[in-house]
Amino acid sequence: MTTTLFDLRSDLNQGLIRSANDLLAAEDPDYHAKFGLIGSARWWRHYEARDVPRTLYVGEITYIGAGDDIFDEEYDIIRIRTDTEEIVYERTGFWLDPTLVVGARLHIESVQMVVPTRTGPVTLHFDVRIWLDHS
Numbered sequence: 001m002t003t004t005l006f007d008l009r010s011d012l013n014q015g016l017i018r019s020a021n022d023l024l025a026a027e028d029p030d031y032h033a034k035f036g037l038i039g040s041a042r043w044w045r046h047y048e049a050r051d052v053p054r055t056l057y058v059g060e061i062t063y064i065g066a067g068d069d070i071f072d073e074e075y076d077i078i079r080i081r082t083d084t085e086e087i088v089y090e091r092t093g094f095w096l097d098p099t100l101v102v103g104a105r106l107h108i109e110s111v112q113m114v115v116p117t118r119t120g121p122v123t124l125h126f127d128v129r130i131w132l133d134h135s
Contacts (some may be wrong), residue, residue: 002107005094006130009044020124027117038126047111047128054128057082057108064091064102080106094130105133 008017017039024031024038035052036042046052059082067077067088076091078100087108089095100106109129114121 001134003099003132003134004129005097005100005132006127008039008126008128016126020126023115023117023122023124027122028115031113031115052111053113054109054111057084057087057106057110059083059087059106059108061100061102061104061106062086064100080108099132105135107131107133 021032021037021039035046043052047054057080059080061078062081063077063079065076066074067079068074078089078091078095080087080089107130108127110125110127112123112125114123
């Protein structure tokens with residue numbers, strides 16, 4: 001059994017997606033010509049057909065609580081250990097769900113792309129779907 005915590009289809013982060021689409025329109029218009037605007041019906045068709053590259057991280061929550069950043073500012077964080085890396089998110093929104101506990105198993109499906117710009121490459125990263133595995 002699984003519980004979906006986040007799905008980009010129903011919870012488009014308008015600011016993030018708009019910024020990504022604006023950057024692609026200005027710096028890599030071929031992306032939109034090929035796939036459509038991120039979040040559009042055309043983009044979703046390409047995504048479901050696996051034309052849009054994605055990464056699936058599967059991991060376990062190893063820590064929930066206080067953490068700090070490079071400026072020693074403290075945040076409430078959730079740390080997830082996958083088979084390839086450790087991922088840290090600030091605990092806001094759906095990350096505050098009470099079913100998220102240390103030891104819970106998560107799946108994080110995300111898109112990452114490098115966009116060449118006049119000032120150097122910019123990496124876009126956004127989560128598409130996050131779900132909790134209860135098995």
